């Protein structure tokens with residue numbers, strides 16, 4: 483069978499399973515099987531493919547049909563124009579999170595700071611920031627030991643091991659240090675809402691990365707309380723939050739001596755990140 487026919491048959495199978503990006507996903511999965519770029523595929527649409535590769539392709543289409551995210555099938559995801567290893571122990575890095583990184587890089591560019599990333603997952607936030615702030619250092623922590631393995635592998639991949647340390651710790655276990663910047667994209671989905679998420683997310687992404695407790699604010703509150711003890715005075719806390727959490731989270735920040743400095747909105751104009759400083 484030729485490339486074009488295979489792309490179309492994969493796309494049709496995915497469309498039947500209501501995969502919105504069926505055509506693109508079919509192309510991406512065939513590129514993976516053939517070890518070619520998508521562009522190379524698309525200029526060789528009449529090339530014939532051997533039977534073994536066709537069955538490998540259909541196995542990947544089966545996985546995508548069951549709603550497994552493309553990033554988990556490929557074991558990688560692009561974030562901040564870099565490729566990060568991912569697997570089903572880590573959240574798939576999201577474009578909204580790049581908006582938080584963008585703001586932080588703008589504020590701290592050329593500064594020499596010490597950063598803590600709470601709930602680091604793939605390490606994408608910390609590693610992206612450090613790739614821009616060449617004199618800064620940071621620590622990433624995560625309650626998931628498997629996520630920490632991925633973050634460490636990403637640190638090696640991006641040649642940042644000299645300026646990073648990753649630890650399998652809960653945020654309750656961080657003491658002593660005083661950071662200039664604490665970043666966190668904590669789990670913030672209300673537990674009762676998890677069942678309403680897309681299948682790609684609820685069936686495959688780690689619950690630890692999603693579940694924010696009954697009101698969605700459990701880990702956010704813990705991050706704020708802990709940051710009060712381990713941030714320098716005038717240090718910055720950058721928190722990614724859920725769509726409708728701004729009012730509640732800003733009240734908690736205020737009650738805990740944080741002053742809001744910047745807000746970052748997503749592409750739909752929802753406030754998705756609060757940058758605040760710890761006051762005396």
Ligand SMILES: C[S@@+](CC[C@H](N)C(=O)[O-])C[C@H]1O[C@@H](n2cnc3c(N)ncnc32)[C@H](O)[C@@H]1O
Nearest residue numbers: 575601602603624625626652653667669690691
């Ligand atoms: C929403 S994910 C964010 C991952 C990554 N920072 C990103 O933005 O792609 C939240 C992460 O927090 C971790 N986590 C949850 N509770 C934690 C806790 N108490 N202490 C440290 N990490 C925690 C989860 O394992 C998960 O990797």
